[in-house]
Amino acid sequence: xxxxxxxxxxxxxxxxxxxxxxxxxxxxxxxxxxxxxxxxxxxxxxxxxxxxxxxxxxxxxxxxxxxxxxxxxxxxxxxxxxxxxxxxxxxxxxxxxxxxxxxxxxxxxxxxxxxxxxxxxxxxxxxxxxxxxxxxxxxxxxxxxxxxxxxxxxxxxxxxxxxxxxxxxxxxxxxxxxxxxxxxxxxxxxxxxxxxxxxxxxxxxxxxxxxxxxxxxxxxxxxxxxxxxxxxxxxxxxxxxxxxxxxxxxxxxxxxxxxxxxxxxxxxxxxxxxxxxxxxxxxxxxxxxxxxxxxxxxxxxxxxxxxxxxxxxxxxxxxxxxxxxxxxxxxxxxxxxxxxxxxxxxxxxxxxxxxxxxxxxxxxxxxxxxxxxxxxxxxxxxxxxxxxxxxxxxxxxxxxxxxxxxxxxxxxxxxxxxxxxxxxxxxxxxxxxxxxxxxxxxxxxxxxxxxxxxxxxxxxxxxxxxxxxxxxxxxxxxxxxxxxxxxxxxxxxxxxxxxxxxxxxxxxxxxxxxxxxxxxxxxxxxxxxxxxxxxxxxxxxxxxxxxxxxxxxxxxxxxxxxxxxxxxxxxxxxxxxxxxxxxxxxxxxxxxxxxxxxxxxxxxxxxxxxxxxxxxxxxxxxx
Numbered sequence: 001x002x003x004x005x006x007x008x009x010x011x012x013x014x015x016x017x018x019x020x021x022x023x024x025x026x027x028x029x030x031x032x033x034x035x036x037x038x039x040x041x042x043x044x045x046x047x048x049x050x051x052x053x054x055x056x057x058x059x060x061x062x063x064x065x066x067x068x069x070x071x072x073x074x075x076x077x078x079x080x081x082x083x084x085x086x087x088x089x090x091x092x093x094x095x096x097x098x099x100x101x102x103x104x105x106x107x108x109x110x111x112x113x114x115x116x117x118x119x120x121x122x123x124x125x126x127x128x129x130x131x132x133x134x135x136x137x138x139x140x141x142x143x144x145x146x147x148x149x150x151x152x153x154x155x156x157x158x159x160x161x162x163x164x165x166x167x168x169x170x171x172x173x174x175x176x177x178x179x180x181x182x183x184x185x186x187x188x189x190x191x192x193x194x195x196x197x198x199x200x201x202x203x204x205x206x207x208x209x210x211x212x213x214x215x216x217x218x219x220x221x222x223x224x225x226x227x228x229x230x231x232x233x234x235x236x237x238x239x240x241x242x243x244x245x246x247x248x249x250x251x252x253x254x255x256x257x258x259x260x261x262x263x264x265x266x267x268x269x270x271x272x273x274x275x276x277x278x279x280x281x282x283x284x285x286x287x288x289x290x291x292x293x294x295x296x297x298x299x300x301x302x303x304x305x306x307x308x309x310x311x312x313x314x315x316x317x318x319x320x321x322x323x324x325x326x327x328x329x330x331x332x333x334x335x336x337x338x339x340x341x342x343x344x345x346x347x348x349x350x351x352x353x354x355x356x357x358x359x360x361x362x363x364x365x366x367x368x369x370x371x372x373x374x375x376x377x378x379x380x381x382x383x384x385x386x387x388x389x390x391x392x393x394x395x396x397x398x399x400x401x402x403x404x405x406x407x408x409x410x411x412x413x414x415x416x417x418x419x420x421x422x423x424x425x426x427x428x429x430x431x432x433x434x435x436x437x438x439x440x441x442x443x444x445x446x447x448x449x450x451x452x453x454x455x456x457x458x459x460x461x462x463x464x465x466x467x468x469x470x471x472x473x474x475x476x477x478x479x480x481x482x483x484x485x486x487x488x489x490x491x492x493x494x495x496x497x498x499x500x501x502x503x504x505x506x507x508x509x510x511x512x513x514x515x516x517x518x519x520x521x522x523x524x525x526x527x528x529x530x531x532x533x534x535x536x537x538x539x540x541x542x543x544x545x546x547x548x549x550x551x552x553x554x555x556x557x558x559x560x561x562x563x564x565x566x567x568x569x570x571x572x573x574x575x576x577x578x579x580x581x582x583x584x585x586x587x588x589x590x591x592x593x594x595x596x597x598x599x600x601x602x603x604x605x606x607x608x609x610x611x612x613x614x615x616x617x618x619x620x621x622x623x
Contacts, residue, residue, distance in 0.1 A: 016378050016470060028305055031271060032270060055235075073130075074091075075101070079117045089113065091104060096130075099165050101122075103159075106156075107156065115145065117145065120160070121141070122139065123138075126138075128563075135166055139166070145159070146160065146161045170560065185549070189550045189553065190550065210521065213517060213521055214521075216510060220507065223399070227398070233460045234358045242337055242359060244415070246274070246341055247330065247339065248264065248277070249279050249329070251343070254283070260343050261278060276310065277332065281321065295312075314329070330418060339352065345413060347463075350461075355369050355415045357459065364455050366414060366446075366454070368415075370458075371389055371413060371464055372464070381472060384573060404455035404504075407451070407456075407493065409443055416450065427449070440485055441482075480581050490512045516582065544571070548571030551567040552565060
């Protein structure tokens with residue numbers, strides 16, 4: 001069973017399902033204590049990252065293996081007791097990690113049986129969404145009792161340690177088969193797609209523009225997977241810890257802002273080199289109260305963490321937009337690097353330490369982290385977005401990072417050199433397109449300023465999770481806004497990308513042409529040809545299905561997640577619905593409303609609609 005997050009947003013009846021970590025006894029369990037009175041430690045080795053003699057990645061994996069998740073599983077135990085034979089017990093699992101679980105026994109007798117056992121074997125299902133993606137599976141393996149507890153409320157608990165960690169178990173029982181199947185599928189799908197493109201070359205003379213598009217689109221998409229496979233994140237140098245200021249712009253985010261702030265402060269990073277600034281853009285809900293409450297709570301957590309010196313907030317006197325909020329934070333930032341984090345995004349405790357590593361290159365101007373979906377298992381829409389996000393970051397951004405040319409340093413988690421933002425602040429704040437002020441697409445716009453003279457990268461090990469829309473209406477408005485900003489900023493980037501590395505430039509322009517032309521190509525193949533030529537578009541439909549299948553299979557290969565099939569569903573959803581937003585975006589560049597939140601522009605648009613409706617009613621009444 002999954003624990004449901006029982007918080008509901010206004011005007012919504014869909015509850016988000018989130019991963020439920022068991023709270024640590026300390027709020028700031030990952031923050032190093034400057035005075036070394038209290039330290040974050042590996043529970044099995046007693047070492048901090050600074051004193052760890054092995055690889056940093058091994059240390060992080062060791063820490064992550066100890067994270068416990070609150071669950072409600074039914075566990076079946078086969079117990080061998082000396083002199084009593086085998087006994088079968090059914091009980092409840094209340095929390096689990098990759099190394100063990102905590103069982104709640106039905107009575108004292110069951111606990112005593114486990115204490116006397118010479119051999120214990122567990123059998124249980126890990127439900128999707130109760131642990132990080134990839135761990136959902138049936139587990140059957142030996143374990144040993146490490147502690148037995150009777151609580152004050154008369155509950156009998158038994159802590160069990162697995163014979164093999166769940167990661168080791170999955171590798172032996174599940175991942176090998178999935179790896180083989182996914183690899184074979186990718187090979188045959190890629191080969192079949194290339195054969196189909198060879199057919200396009202044969203028939204090229206009959207419709208050169210259509211078949212040219214077909215060849216280019218297939219080559220472009222397959223190349224993304226190829227270069228994404230070559231990508232490797234920059235490894236951690238534990239001695240490289242430049243100063244970092246995290247800036248969180250907030251507008252009407254009372255539900256998530258406290259969790260965001262806590263995740264940004266609770267980082268495994270030297271406290272004298274990390275500050276957090278929250279900038280509220282004149283919210284009209286209780287966001288400011290939530291911000292103040294969280295900061296005061298953190299101040300009382302422990303005096304050794306210097307919260308008062310390095311965590312602060314700013315409240316804008318009026319709503320000016322996200323860019324203004326970010327710039328207010330940059331103006332008072334103390335450190336050389338600034339990290340932008342969306343107010344509904346939550347950082348992994350090692351996100352900042354990973355995110356800064358590419359900046360050892362003095363030519364690096366900006367770097368994006370990986371964004372996962374926090375509410376993946378809420379419904380089918382969020383599952384589709386989860387696959388899409390993973391492929392967009394781990395494949396598409398990774399392929400761009402291979403050439404040091406990531407074209408969008410995404411809003412949920414990105415890092416910049418502060419001086420670059422200061423140098424372009426006025427242009428960023430006052431950006432206009434076709435006479436209209438740009439009020440969204442701030443991440444792509446700033447990325448363009450950085451890309452003109454610097455490198456941009458992607459760090460797959462710097463992870464955050466974000467809340468995505470769980471209703472189609474909100475999702476479609478978000479996607480329309482993104483398409484408008486993508487078109488606008490791609491046109492702007494096209495003015496200078498030709499000066500970049502040749503491969504990077506070619507891929508950029510192809511990546512611009514392919515989606516823009518896609519609606520025309522789909523109409524031609526699915527409507528025009530069947531009507532005029534009376535030919536069913538079998539080849540075109542098969543091609544679309546194969547491209548969607550390769551997306552799903554890559555998700556299966558890299559993440560071993562049961563959500564992989566939703567990659568195909570997303571591609572179908574894209575062709576049926578999202579694709580047709582592109583022509584609308586062509587002719588609505590002037591739009592400045594967000595559509596998903598009541599900014600001043602949205603309120604003005606709402607008033608205009610109300611006025612037009614009143615006029616129409618008056619006209620009908622007069623008639």
